[in-house]
Amino acid sequence: MHYYYANTSHKLGLERLRRGAALLNRLATKGVETQLLVNDFRAGLVAKELGVSEYVTIEGIQDIDAIAQNGDSIIIDSVEDDHGRLVKYCQDFDTVWRFAHDEEDKAVHSEIVIGLDTVLVDDTYFDEKAEKEEKTLFFLGDADYDKTILSNEDFFKMFDMELLLGNYFFVKYEDDLAKLFSTLHEPEEYEDLIKSSSTVVTASSQTALEAKVAGAKVVYLSLPQRELYTPALLESYGITVIRGLDSDELKAFLQNNVSKDGNCIEKFDEENILIKP
Template sequence: MRYFYYVHTGHRIGLDRFHRAVAIVTELQKEIDITLLCSDFRIAAEAKEFGIKRSVGVDLVRNIPQIAHHGDKIIFDSAEINPTLLEDMTQFFSTFIRISDDVSDTKHDKEFLISPYLEGEGICKAVIVNERYYEALPKTIPLSLFYGDDDYEKDLEANQSLFAPLHMDLLMGFYHFLGYDNALKESFKTIYDSESYDEVIRKSDILVSGSPQAVLQNLISGGKPIYLQRVDYTNDFIPLFESLSIPIITELSQEQLMQTINKAISNSYHTFEKSNTKVIEFIRKTFNL
């Protein structure tokens, strides 16, 4: 019997779920041999740089049983789920833990659930962010933008005139195109490559980001995040961010950008309970470790 963590990630959806996976897997691998299954081969190859001991790329979610065996245990971090797949997965794995961000989700009677919204038997209500972001750093970057790890349609280039007057720093994404910074350099004060992710997220006083995980990371680092709701991203995090008093931009316009940044300066943010230990204990109990 083996342990797996499947995470849906890639150049069309970014690394939000992967960052969450890192927070969980790096803790679990201290006591069990667990394999991270990534839907993107590039990040599977890079996973060691994030502290992951064992990772494998998986083309399709339906290919998981080609790697795992019947009776193994898995944590499933993906929105790819549907009733048929959920039924198949809960029958194939002896223990199936799913992570959901959907406020309207419901729990299958044969699964366990981790959610920022739901409560009940077999459910762990929690928000997961890597431990290192709880260590605040001096806010040496007044205003920065992290659009997300992916920008397949080159939205940043198309809308850079909106950001130019704000004199923001820009953090490039993991999946951004080679040389993409050359097309953006006139519109941002400083451009950081993706390897500076941790530094920029933790040192930004005000961070505008389309990445839900980056918003949470900046918040617990003592920053003042603003969530930019991208049209190509799910809006599952809106209720959570509203409960935390995180300003939300729903329309990419210069007027809304300016108004929301001004609001963030004096905004009274709420914080959420640190629950990583709670999540790990829930997984340990569920896996009978």
């Protein structure tokens, strides 16, 4: 059994879940037995929307072995402090993979580190038949704990963008956001909108990659504490990166209406990711 633990929260959002679902969905097509572990009930509900039918909720990274058994394999996508638990996992489990925290991250024990440049985009976004609708979609991310949008209302009022709400947005907050955007879309519309929008502006690097694969013109707003992938990696794939909320740069991009050239994002090879020692 392969267990996949994705760390999510109302502060972190769901980026790790989204890329985890991409890998789990692929493994399912190959007949590999998998189980998703999450530390948040809402993440489990969203996982079902992403095609992952079953999940188990645990407290956090230190509780993976409450579910996984000796001889199983685990994949860890988390920035949590494991408080030395990783040592035990490497001893008890057949194989332990974990995603790198930064470019300097190296294996500490016998685990296998999945590189920071490993891009996981679900196969559904490679659908070339999806029709585009001329509109600019804005998706900050699934969480806005610090109320970034509301704190920068002058910036957002300058642009005619439709807002895709995050799964962790509160109802009262949504009411306030309705004053800044022409249209609000529910989180359940995520996949359809990422596929169908001609232009996507986002502070989620996972979303930026998915939108690029789906054929959109993409702007990634690089904001503090939100970077799952490096801006340099996104730029290499032809995604425009704007540092912070720079209205002049965003206005220039939207008026230019030209997609940047870059490397093509290919479908990932799960065998190259889950390498055995």
